[in-house]
Amino acid sequence: MKALLSGKIDDRFSLNLQTTDEPTIEDDEVLIKVIACGINYPDTLIIKDQYQIRPKRPFAPGGEVSGIIVNKGKNVIGWHENDRVIAITSYGGLAEYVSCKADKLVKLPNSISMANGAGFLFTYGTAYHALHDRGRLTPNETVLVLGAAGGVGLAAVELAKAHDAYVIGAVSDDLKKNAVLESGADQCFLYPKNMVELPAKSRSEIFKEQLAGRSPNIIFDIVGGAYSEAAIRSIAWEGRFLIVGFPGGIAKLPLNLPLLKGCECTGVFWGTFFEKSRAKARENHEHLVRLLETGKLKPKISTVLGLENAEEAIERLKRRQVVGKVVVMVSHY
Ligand SMILES: NC(=O)c1ccc[n+]([C@@H]2O[C@H](COP(=O)([O-])OP(=O)(O)OC[C@H]3O[C@@H](n4cnc5c(N)ncnc54)[C@H](OP(=O)(O)O)[C@@H]3O)[C@@H](O)[C@H]2O)c1
Known part of the structure; x- marks a missing residue:
């Protein structure tokens, strides 16, 4: 072959x-x-x-x-x-x-x-497991998705919208921003392509300014690096910070932040979930395929x-x- x-x-x-x-x-x-x-x-x-x-x-x-x-x-x-x-x-x-x-x-x-x-399945399975099994998303909550125009990011946008969340995407260029809005996000903003080059204070100010007082209940982080700490500084009280991926590098967080925000920092590993909880994973995946079949999801x-x-x-x-x-x-x- x-x-x-x-x-x-x-x-x-x-x-x-x-x-x-x-x-x-x-x-x-x-x-x-x-x-x-x-x-x-x-x-x-x-x-x-x-x-x-x-x-x-x-x-x-x-x-x-x-x-x-x-x-x-x-x-x-x-x-x-x-x-x-x-x-x-x-x-x-x-x-x-x-x-x-x-x-x-x-x-x-x-x-x-x-x-x-x-x-x-890889992207929607991950996003669904993150938002529902790990993030306990409820309708009307605000979800911020970093790297929102990538495979997992766009899936998270669509699935959070399908659960009646208010969805905000963050991306690095206009083409990606348009794709995120077309996938149903309520808002999408641009952040610098190389966040690490900015001073730490300016990084967190970007998120605070763009979110304009709407603190996310869930932050769906598939980017990591210098983006994670900047984003978590804007999270709502008792929010859930979902750790999904690190194309921007493995982030280090000062642990006083989750204390001050009363938030959870939750690891998401869909591959191991699939191995260890096959019956629940199958239930998730069959549900997702039904949503795809009925046109409720449009990858x-x-x-x-x-x-x-x-x-x-x-x-x-x-x-x-x-x-x-x-x-x-x-x-x-
Ligand atoms: N935890 C799990 O179970 C699980 C499962 C599947 C995937 N993942 C992880 O999730 C992440 C996303 O996967 P994917 O397949 O969706 O990838 P993807 O389609 O390439 O999307 C990744 C997004 O991250 C941003 N990005 C990429 N490189 C970057 C960099 N060097 N610095 C900052 N931002 C960068 C880009 O958005 P912008 O340019 O707009 O920033 C890109 O759209 C990966 O790290 C992957 O390993 C985790």
């Missing part, structure tokens, strides 16, 4: 389109013919050994796919050949075939395209590329150039 393999770590990621063996499957796994693969920020990290998971090389990146089941292990029940599925694979998705544990599959209804199926896929250009897809994410999602079409359907 064809696969985009990461051989060694260097400045170019060392990704090469190669021919390799199809994966074998365990008794509780299925083999999936990959039709499309969604690109996520962790793909930029895993190929540099900077992610929580470090697969043995060579491996193909690609943590979420849509496709059809072509084979199944003898202990797999409830799934059949030719079923359309979404699979969270952690890696291996930028290849013509990938294996996946059967209990991590979600059925992909015929009415949802393979591209939409591949660019959905923004801004770029679709072929497998031969998948390295470019990962690089665009790294360069902060993506609005919503990039999806790689791996095979014809």
